Amino acid sequence: MLQHLFLNIDAGTIDWSRAQFALTAIYHWLFVPLTLGLAVIMGIVETNYYRTQKAISKGNGDKSVAEFWKDAAKFWQKLFGVNFAMGVATGIILEFEFGTNWSNYSWFVGDIFGAPLAVEGIVAFFMESTFVAVMFFGWKKVSPGFHLASTWLTGLGATISAWWILVANAWMQYPVGCEFNPDTMRNEMVSFAEVALSPFAVSKFFHTVTSAWIIGAIFCVGVCCWYLLKKRHTKLAIESMKIGAMVGLIACLLTLATGHKSAQDVAEVQPMKLAAMEALYNGGTDIGLTAVAWVNPFCQPDYQNEAEPPLKLEMPYALSFMATNDIHGYVPGINDILNGYTTPDGKVEPSIDEKIERGKKAIEALAGYRAAKFGSSDDGSTAAAHLKVLQENMKYFGYGYIKDKNDIVPFVPVNFWAFRIMVGLGCLFILFFLLIVILTYQIPFISVFTRRLLAAVGLLPETEADCYAVTNLPAWHYWLAIILIPLAYIGSECGWLVAEFGRQPWTIQDMLPTWAAVSDLNSGSVALTFFLFLILFSTMLAVEISILLKQIQKGPELSE
Amino acid sequence: MSYEFLQHYWCFVVSLLGALLVFLLFVQGANSVARSLGYTEEGRRLVYNSTGRKWEFTFTTLVTFGGAFFASFPLFYSTSFGGAYWLWMIILFTFVLQAVSYEFQNKIGNLLGPKTFQFFLTLNGIVGPLLLGGAVATFFEGSNFIVEKNNLVDITALTPVISRWANASHGLDALLNPWVLVLGFAVVFLARVLGILYVMNNVNDEDIRSRGSVRLIGAAVPFLVFFVAYVIHLLLKEGYAVDDMGRIYMEPYKYFNNFIEMWYLLIVFLIGVVLVLFGIGKTILKKDYNGGIWPAGIGTVLTVLALLLCSGWNNTAYYPSTADLQSSLTIQNSCSSEFTLTTMFYVSLLVPFVLAYIVYAWRAIDKKKLDKEEIKTDHAY
Numbered sequence: 001m002l003q004h005l006f007l008n009i010d011a012g013t014i015d016w017s018r019a020q021f022a023l024t025a026i027y028h029w030l031f032v033p034l035t036l037g038l039a040v041i042m043g044i045v046e047t048n049y050y051r052t053q054k055a056i057s058k059g060n061g062d063k064s065v066a067e068f069w070k071d072a073a074k075f076w077q078k079l080f081g082v083n084f085a086m087g088v089a090t091g092i093i094l095e096f097e098f099g100t101n102w103s104n105y106s107w108f109v110g111d112i113f114g115a116p117l118a119v120e121g122i123v124a125f126f127m128e129s130t131f132v133a134v135m136f137f138g139w140k141k142v143s144p145g146f147h148l149a150s151t152w153l154t155g156l157g158a159t160i161s162a163w164w165i166l167v168a169n170a171w172m173q174y175p176v177g178c179e180f181n182p183d184t185m186r187n188e189m190v191s192f193a194e195v196a197l198s199p200f201a202v203s204k205f206f207h208t209v210t211s212a213w214i215i216g217a218i219f220c221v222g223v224c225c226w227y228l229l230k231k232r233h234t235k236l237a238i239e240s241m242k243i244g245a246m247v248g249l250i251a252c253l254l255t256l257a258t259g260h261k262s263a264q265d266v267a268e269v270q271p272m273k274l275a276a277m278e279a280l281y282n283g284g285t286d287i288g289l290t291a292v293a294w295v296n297p298f299c300q301p302d303y304q305n306e307a308e309p310p311l312k313l314e315m316p317y318a319l320s321f322m323a324t325n326d327i328h329g330y331v332p333g334i335n336d337i338l339n340g341y342t343t344p345d346g347k348v349e350p351s352i353d354e355k356i357e358r359g360k361k362a363i364e365a366l367a368g369y370r371a372a373k374f375g376s377s378d379d380g381s382t383a384a385a386h387l388k389v390l391q392e393n394m395k396y397f398g399y400g401y402i403k404d405k406n407d408i409v410p411f412v413p414v415n416f417w418a419f420r421i422m423v424g425l426g427c428l429f430i431l432f433f434l435l436i437v438i439l440t441y442q443i444p445f446i447s448v449f450t451r452r453l454l455a456a457v458g459l460l461p462e463t464e465a466d467c468y469a470v471t472n473l474p475a476w477h478y479w480l481a482i483i484l485i486p487l488a489y490i491g492s493e494c495g496w497l498v499a500e501f502g503r504q505p506w507t508i509q510d511m512l513p514t515w516a517a518v519s520d521l522n523s524g525s526v527a528l529t530f531f532l533f534l535i536l537f538s539t540m541l542a543v544e545i546s547i548l549l550k551q552i553q554k555g556p557e558l559s560e
Numbered sequence: 561m562s563y564e565f566l567q568h569y570w571c572f573v574v575s576l577l578g579a580l581l582v583f584l585l586f587v588q589g590a591n592s593v594a595r596s597l598g599y600t601e602e603g604r605r606l607v608y609n610s611t612g613r614k615w616e617f618t619f620t621t622l623v624t625f626g627g628a629f630f631a632s633f634p635l636f637y638s639t640s641f642g643g644a645y646w647l648w649m650i651i652l653f654t655f656v657l658q659a660v661s662y663e664f665q666n667k668i669g670n671l672l673g674p675k676t677f678q679f680f681l682t683l684n685g686i687v688g689p690l691l692l693g694g695a696v697a698t699f700f701e702g703s704n705f706i707v708e709k710n711n712l713v714d715i716t717a718l719t720p721v722i723s724r725w726a727n728a729s730h731g732l733d734a735l736l737n738p739w740v741l742v743l744g745f746a747v748v749f750l751a752r753v754l755g756i757l758y759v760m761n762n763v764n765d766e767d768i769r770s771r772g773s774v775r776l777i778g779a780a781v782p783f784l785v786f787f788v789a790y791v792i793h794l795l796l797k798e799g800y801a802v803d804d805m806g807r808i809y810m811e812p813y814k815y816f817n818n819f820i821e822m823w824y825l826l827i828v829f830l831i832g833v834v835l836v837l838f839g840i841g842k843t844i845l846k847k848d849y850n851g852g853i854w855p856a857g858i859g860t861v862l863t864v865l866a867l868l869l870c871s872g873w874n875n876t877a878y879y880p881s882t883a884d885l886q887s888s889l890t891i892q893n894s895c896s897s898e899f900t901l902t903t904m905f906y907v908s909l910l911v912p913f914v915l916a917y918i919v920y921a922w923r924a925i926d927k928k929k930l931d932k933e934e935i936k937t938d939h940a941y
């Protein structure tokens with residue numbers, strides 16, 4: 001009785017807690033990719049400075065070239081700094097939010113989940129925070145070599161931090177290396193290597209970091225195009241744009257490859273997420289990949305009664321192939337997962353109702369086990385019997401908290417459209433960077449050919465033969481690059497929407513649904529902190545954008 | 561390594577992080593007196609640029625403190641953060657505001673103006689140490705929570721949450737306990753003492769240094785009053801002990817007994833106190849001495865470390881519950897599994913390397929003291 005006496009939670013608590021985590025994570029993800037991506041560009045620019053500086057000391061360098069690269073490095077660093085502060089500010093909340101709003105989750109899996117977070121702090125955050133101070137304030141205090149190392153170490157620290165937090169997130173999607181301990185009532189880690197080097201984590205890390213480089217590259221190219229539009233700082237703009245475009249192109253191709261791998265991982269261990277992403281109501285073999293379909297963005301489709309979304313345009317066999325490397329491969333749809341299915345090679349997946357039954361059995365067995373163990377009269381046999389039932393049904397423990405099988409279907413429209421926006425924009429960026437690389441680098445034959453081709457269709461002005469200039473292009477070219485900046489952010493956030501909305505209602509796939517994971521708070525408290533964060537972060541975002549725009553308008557500070 | 565050793569080791573690591581955090585609150589302390597210490601606009605800017613080169617260390621230590629606590633004592637992390645919700649949220653809000661305040665303050669395009677961000681720095685400078693100190697006080701005073709692990713198997717409940725706060729204030733009730741406020745204010749004034757000492761060392765400016773010596777008295781006296789009061793209270797109060805069966809009981813003079821039984825901690829504590837007093841005293845009395853931050857800083861780390869270890873070692877419940885005694889957390893009943901603690905032990909071996917490069921980088925930046933010339937000509941906030 002006592003445990004319900006102070007119950008604060010109401011039904012709204014769960015959704016406000018979800019909303020708050022989504023809000024804080026989305027805001028954090030506005031700033032982190034630019035930190036990661038701009039760190040690479042900043043590092044390359046400063047490396048150029050270091051090399052030209054070293055050449056001077058060897059007697060064959062040009063001082064003005066070295067100073068150019070130094071001014072460029074300091075310029076990008078200034079923009080980096082403004083953004084970095086927001087990344088830090090929005091990050092601290094997340095570190096503690098697992099505890100503040102998801103305390104049951106923190107208890108249930110903290111033995112595994114806490115470790116990557118602690119390692120992130122010890123190894124990565126200190127590296128970042130230590131060397132960023134040297135980077136900002138050490139230009140005149142430390143050697144150029146130490147300063148360059150600090151710049152790269154700042155980026156490395158941020159990247160290592162991404163590794164550990166993505167290990168944590170990957171574990172939520174695919175919990176490995178752990179076992180449930182009925183005596184301590186929680187999951188406990190049994191293999192750190194399985195957790196830290198999970199293949200899911202590896203794909204996720206490379207996909208996330210390379211996609212962040214795209215943001216840095218798009219931002220860099222966009223800013224450069226603005227200078228070209230205003231006919232200012234032309235040399236800085238062109239040289240930086242060359243670096244940005246090359247980083248962007250490589251990043252896009254890597255993101256594409258790692259994205260494909262990530263999707264295969266999802267097909268293997270999160271079939272419901274894949275089904276939601278594809279709005280695949282009914283699966284089977286020989287399944288096509290949906291390019292687009294009319295899925296109402298605002299409400300959950302009637303997947304039980306509709307065969308498939310209307311106006312579906314698909315690539316035949318492609319989903320089966322992508323998921324299973326076999327064009328005849330079996331891909332379960334939403335209804336298959338709900339009702340249970342058998343794959344052609346004999347693997348049987350029980351229905352959700354059956355999983356719920358077994359989950360309830362597991363929870364009851366756990367209750368019985370604890371009552372027998374901590375009660376006075378048992379000789380051990382009752383407890384052992386309960387333990388056996390628990391172990392037989394442990395795999396479905398989390399389902400015991402599910403009330404209705406339809407609760408486990410994520411919100412299809414968000415998954416479907418976010419995935420398409422992300423992939424569509426990704427493909428656009430590949431084309432974008434490819435064109436810029438071709439136009440700005442003097443690649444024998446290819447550059448000239450591409451120019452003449454684009455000029456022939458009216459996309460570029462006609463110029464003399466062998467002209468490689470990117471200045472004096474029509475304004476719309478530069479505006480296109482600038483407009484891609486917000487689009488890149490949208491694409492980047494869409495990736496996270498798919499990852500996290502696709503996981504719902506599980507906080508840990510198949511183990512703990514959201515309503516079993518929250519803290520004991522009333523919805524009013526959480527709603528209040530939600531709005532406080534919304535107002536605070538939005539205000540800070542506005543200030544940051546304003547400062548960034550003014551800094552860009554001001555331009556680089558040139559050495560005398 | 562036995563499970564018992566690992567529990568004590570991790571209590572030590574978390575306590576050390578807490579102690580380092582209190583030392584690093586010199587950033588907050590200096591910010592809270594920036595106006596009076598700096599006096600002029602330029603002077604205030606010097607103070608902000610001095611702490612501005614170090615604020616990330618405090619921030620990161622706070623974050624790592626949270627992460628390490630989560631990894632080693634997940635029941636504390638879930639009970640305290642999920643229960644004392646508002647207390648922690650307010651702390652976090654002030655740190656969020658601090659994080660952007662340096663960078664945004666004086667930049668063109670700052671829509672809110674520099675004074676807004678200076679206010680945020682002052683707010684964080686006072687509220688941060690106050691509530692962090694208050695949170696630490698609850699280790700000795702107790703908090704209003706209940707833990708019931710059997711809730712996890714109650715599928716009829718709306719949600720099977722295992723820990724709950726026993727009143728609707730979600731943490732703010734701690735501030736009604738005067739002793740919580742006493743320790744909180746002790747930390748506020750200690751942060752100011754350390755902040756003034758740090759700025760006097762780091763900033764090469766005669767005005768600031770001479771003002772610092774005077775302001776130091778204004779911070780040191782309240783610090784000593786609050787701190788001594790709390791220590792006396794602590795030594796005289798009954799504390800939360802745990803027996804071999806894991807049952808919590810009240811023991812008279814528990815913390816006093818801890819210091820006697822763990823006499824090595826008492827020695828560390830006393831050395832720490834002496835060092836802090838030495839750092840403050842020599843700075844006030846000797847005109848040209850600006851190195852007080854080092855003895856005072858080291859002393860702070862030693863004193864806080866000893867205090868925190870006193871709360872968890874020697875069969876003491878480090879996070880006691882005033883709502884249900886048996887819900888109190890000990891290092892035995894709230895820690896991670898032996899596997900996790902062992903794994904994290906190996907990770908913790910990296911800490912000396914981290915400390916080494918921090919010291920190296922710190923010295924590289926602080927080798928040349930900050931002065932008016934630098935904030936005019938070099939990158940500055």
